[in-house]
Amino acid sequence: MGFAALLGPAGQALLDELRDVAPEDELAAATRLRKRYEPALVSAALGQAQLRQRAAAKFGADARRMYFTPNGVEQATRAPVAAHRAARFRALGATRAADLCCGIGGDAIALARAGIAVLAVDRDPVTCAVARANADALGLAGRIEVRLADVMGVDPGREGCDALFADPARRTGRGRTFDPEAYSPPLSWALDAAARMPLAAVKVAPGIPHEAVPASMEAEWVSDRGDVKEAALWHGTAPGVRRATLLPSGAALTGRGLPDPRVRPVGRYLYEPDGAVIRAHLVAEVADEVGGGLIDATIAYVTSDELRPTPHATAYEIGDVLPFHLKRLKALLRERGVGRLTVKKRGSAVEPEEVRRRVRPEGPNEATVFVTRVAGAPFMLIGAPAAT
Structure with a gap:
């Protein structure tokens, strides 16, 4: 039916x-x-x-x-991320936007709620029907026009749009694809379409290589509550800029062309940069904010001797810096009565679940252990979230 x-x-x-x-x-x-x-x-x-x-x-x-399709649930933008992007479009002056490859309408809804008229286009009849139903269900039918068409045949400029958002499908019949030219439509087409508009954003996978970002575009990585959700390439904003945006706070960090931070001994505090900061290659900016350096040239952990709170990284107070040894860790945790153990790893083949299984924490206290490398050697850093 x-x-x-x-x-x-x-x-x-x-x-x-x-x-x-x-x-x-x-x-x-x-x-x-x-x-x-x-x-x-x-x-x-x-x-x-x-x-x-x-x-x-x-x-x-x-x-x-709302109404959904199985693919629509999986591929739709998370609402806070869509709302953030819509707010950027509005702040940059957009009044009517073309939402190409609109899917079930998640981004169109956010744009409409931001006060932007939307032309939402998709080539799948059921998907378009779902998008129309969603606009109606949320009271936005007057701001969203849903059109069944091939997006490659739509000229947003001629449709009276001053902005474009494109979300090419990154799946084929065989599943997820990492080849931008296998996107539907190809990423090269989406970027060309964006370049013809005064303002545009093209959604891409968070793992997009930096060398694949056109020099004429701004690249923004967005995380929501610590999880990196997506990246978008912006046209008409800040060419060549890399940006990390952290939701729900909205804290944004932009690149300043800083050199790689120096490697230094582990200090009293360890900073774990947000995933969007790491994806945007802005760890140097965090190190500069906190007056710190790296614990290893290849590991995105920043350390310093004093606490400088930043919205772009989570700070931990470190009490122990020890060569990695599970038996030593087990004995130390037992001595301190640690039963609630958070295990984080970076640059180590050891899985957190394996660490917890081997040390079998018991007791009323809690701790965080970082299984990582320090100056090239395997280490474990033991501490707790810093009081800020």
């Missing part, structure tokens, strides 16, 4: 009944509902209810009213 059936009275009633059904109760609910509704419609509604539950992590409370 098609998606349109879910928008009818019976489909809406079914979705309302399934709204608060827990996953473990779905089978019983489906059996009960098939006595009153067509089995195919029950199956479609149950699938949509499951997608809404999955989407809550990205869309929060809006997910309960």
Whole structure:
């Protein structure tokens, strides 16, 4: 049964009944509902209810009213990230934006909520139907025009747009692709389309090599609550600039062309830069902020002798700096009564789960251990989050 059936009275009633059904109760609910509704419609509604539950992590409370496809849930931009980008577009003067490869409409919704009129384009009929339903469900139908078309045949400038956002699909029939020219549409096309607009952003994978970023564009890496979510290449903003933006605070760090930090002995404090900072190659800027250096030339941990709080890194107070040795670690943790152990690793083949299994922490206290390299040698640094 098609998606349109879910928008009818019976489909809406079914979705309302399934709204608060827990996953473990779905089978019983489906059996009960098939006595009153067509089995195919029950199956479609149950699938949509499951997608809404999955989407809550990205869309929060809006997910309960929205509609999704399996690919749409997986590929949609997380709502706080989309809202951040929409706010940037608005602050930069955008009034009407083309959202190319709009998917289920997550970015179009954020742009519309920021006060920007949106032309949302996708070539898949079901996806377009879902995007229209989402605009309607959230009261944004008047600001979002959804068009079924091949984005490569759309000229945003002729459509009255002064901004463009493109999110090429990074999946093929074989799964995720890391070849930019295998994107749909190819990344080169998206970048050319962006260059023809006064203002544009093209969403790319966070792992994009820096050498693949055109010199004429700004590259921005965005994290949400410590997890790197995406990167975007901006046209019409700051050519050649690398930026890391940390959500939900909105703290932003931009590159200043600093040389690599010096390597120095481990001091009293260790700073773990946010993942977006690391992806943007801005660890040197963090080291400059805190007056510190690296513990190893190849490891993105910064150390200093004094505490200088920064929104771009998490600070830890280090009490022990020891050569890596699990038996020694186990004895030390037992001596201190550490039962809650956080294990972080960087530059080590040892997995955190293996460390916890081997040391078997017990007791009322807690600690953080960093399994890493110091000046090329395997070390363990033991401490706790710094009081700020």
